[in-house]
Amino acid sequence: MGSGNRLGTAAVGALVALSVPRGEAAARDTFSAPTGELGANLSTEFRRVRAHAELSYFTMSNHYTAGGLGSSEGTTHLFTLTAGAGLRLNENFEVTFGSATEGYLLIGERARDRGVAFGNVALGGNYIRTFGSNLRLKLGTLVAFGPWNHRSPDGVVQTAAGASIHGYQDSWYYSPDQVHLVFPTRFEFDALTELVITLDVQPDIGIGLDAAASGFVLISAPGLAYWPTERLMFGARVPMQFYSMFFASTQLAVEPFVRFDINDAAFIATRFTMNLDAPFGFSFDSSNSHEPPRSWGWHVAFGGSF
16 A cells, blocks of 8 residues: 555656646756857856857868968868957846957978968947747847958958858958948747757948948858757757858858857857858869869867856
């Protein structure tokens, strides 16, 4: 009889646990983003400071080098380093700072060359808010500029490395010929306890310096993030890019990613940008050595908050 009572109590407890409203169990206090720039270490709870960085890489080894850098033969390694920080003013507002550095290293039988450029900086802020327990919003505004590289060799390095690795994404960091007004926004919805639907929308208005072109870049990137455990997340984004700065162009890419939360405040993540169509894709199509190589980007990000 005692055993039956215990079994009955356990069954009632299980039913009670299953009847708890899903929204309460699924409430998430961090954004399910793969980078700090998008909000990986941004919490809906109040945390005073956060910092983050992402190192990105691309290499090409045919008879073409980005932007004419180096010689016509050899292997070119391109990288970008984006770093940023945020200071939380209260529960809903954060001021932000970001900067980028671009570089290349060319290695060949008859040539060796290198270059590094300090790229654009970005100043702005974010508005953070939750709607119920399942919907999160990050609404940003920033001004980005880097006139010190306007019409300079460093500007060539900056633009070549940034465009080769990122396509049109984050163009406000590697386009030195414009002052950029950017409104990066991220929506997240917890469809299930472990499954998050995401959407990044990033309008970038570029105002040309001197006689440089002005234009508009729009990135829209829907995605999914899956949390098999409380610390591990993997998923993918699909950046759809429209560019009209110096010419009109569109670009479609896919970005699978993995993120691991070391603890409640620190993370490390990696993602891979694979371009699906022209002008930067398909990423692994380099059949014509007289045309710019199709590019990709491998990224490693990390950051923390407190």
